[in-house]
Amino acid sequence: MAKAKSALRSCPVAAFQKMISGKYKLRIVWDLKDGPRRYGEIRSGLLRGAAGSAEITPRVLSRELKALTESGLIDRRDFGVVPPKVEYRLTRKGRSFVPVISAIRDWGERHLSEPAALADAAE
Amino acid sequence: MAKAKSALRSCPVAAFQKMISGKYKLRIVWDLKDGPRRYGEIRSGLLRGAAGSAEITPRVLSRELKALTESGLIDRRDFGVVPPKVEYRLTRKGRSFVPVISAIRDWGERHLSEPAALADAAE
DNA sequence: CGGTATCCTAGTAGATACTG
DNA sequence: CAGTATCTACTAGGATACCG
Numbered sequence: 001m002a003k004a005k006s007a008l009r010s011c012p013v014a015a016f017q018k019m020i021s022g023k024y025k026l027r028i029v030w031d032l033k034d035g036p037r038r039y040g041e042i043r044s045g046l047l048r049g050a051a052g053s054a055e056i057t058p059r060v061l062s063r064e065l066k067a068l069t070e071s072g073l074i075d076r077r078d079f080g081v082v083p084p085k086v087e088y089r090l091t092r093k094g095r096s097f098v099p100v101i102s103a104i105r106d107w108g109e110r111h112l113s114e115p116a117a118l119a120d121a122a123e
Numbered sequence: 124m125a126k127a128k129s130a131l132r133s134c135p136v137a138a139f140q141k142m143i144s145g146k147y148k149l150r151i152v153w154d155l156k157d158g159p160r161r162y163g164e165i166r167s168g169l170l171r172g173a174a175g176s177a178e179i180t181p182r183v184l185s186r187e188l189k190a191l192t193e194s195g196l197i198d199r200r201d202f203g204v205v206p207p208k209v210e211y212r213l214t215r216k217g218r219s220f221v222p223v224i225s226a227i228r229d230w231g232e233r234h235l236s237e238p239a240a241l242a243d244a245a246e
Numbered sequence: 247c248g249g250t251a252t253c254c255t256a257g258t259a260g261a262t263a264c265t266g
Numbered sequence: 267c268a269g270t271a272t273c274t275a276c277t278a279g280g281a282t283a284c285c286g
Contacts (some may be wrong), residue, residue: 011150012235013150013228014229014234016227016228017149020140022278022279023140023278023279025138026139026140027134036258038247039248041250050256054280055279056170056279057279057280057282058248058249059249059250059280060278061249062249063279065280075218082247083247083248084248084249084286086247086249093234096230096233096234097230099239100227100230101232103141103222103223104135104136104223105135105139107135107223108136109135110219111216112138113215121177141284144260146259162267162268163268164269166268177261179259179260179261180260180261181268181270182261182269182271183259183275185268185269185270186258186259199270205267207267207268209268247286248285248286249283249284250283250284251283251284251285252281252282252284253280253282254275254282255279256277256279256280257276257277257278258276259273259275259276260275261273261274261275262270262277263270263271263273264270264271264272265269266267266270
């Protein structure tokens with residue numbers, strides 16, 4: 001862990017890799033850009049766009065949310081009621097990260113979603 | 124794999140995640156932005172910025188380079204001489220991707236490299 | 247509703263040794 | 267020089283069951 005920390009300091013790209021490692025982190029942040037969402041809403045949201053694949057298991061979602069919270073990208077708000085209500089929202093840091101995902105999305109749509117992406121590979 | 128493919132089509136962010144999965148892919152592309160590099164040069168380049176951590180093993184580097192080639196981001200050029208000389212360079216697609224890494228780097232430098240990153244976490 | 251606790255599996259990266 | 271072959275350790279992710 002101490003080793004990983006020094007890697008963080010030396011290379012922002014490596015740090016980014018570490019931060020968004022995990023299948024759903026980027027998409028969670030992206031989903032949260034429109035406002036706070038509850039646990040279950042995030043879960044359903046991740047179903048959209050997954051093209052019929054299995055839904056995320058609670059264990060994994062929980063871990064990713066915790067990691068994002070520890071990264072300081074999102075914030076957890078527990079309403080302390082029964083039945084439970086918990087909302088997640090972007091922090092300032094998280095909001096500052098949205099444009100980066102935007103750039104990723106834009107590039108991905110142009111170069112990854114279309115069949116033309118292959119033709120582009122030549123040269 | 125067919126499942127992964129449909130995921131690619133439905134979500135560019137997921138596709139991006141898949142494409143750059145691997146510890147070194149982003150950094151390799153970034154290193155290549157200044158021009159073609161030989162296998163060994165890439166390897167040494169990955170040492171810089173790794174903060175004294177172990178160097179990448181040939182097996183891993185080889186795999187990442189192959190994956191990047193199959194993604195169409197880089198291009199392999201074998202000079203067919205003895206001793207071997209192989210150069211890797213960005214394709215057009217790869218060059219179009221550089222600004223995205225730039226955005227990632229900029230953000231990372233502002234929010235991940237400094238100790239202030241933690242203070243930022245508080246909403 | 248919003249999680250945890252266990253168990254399991256597949257894939258990723260590292261060590262090490264060897265080759266055209 | 268630029269890789270491949272083999273083997274091992276670790277971890278991310280999924281299945282399933284249960285809890286406050």
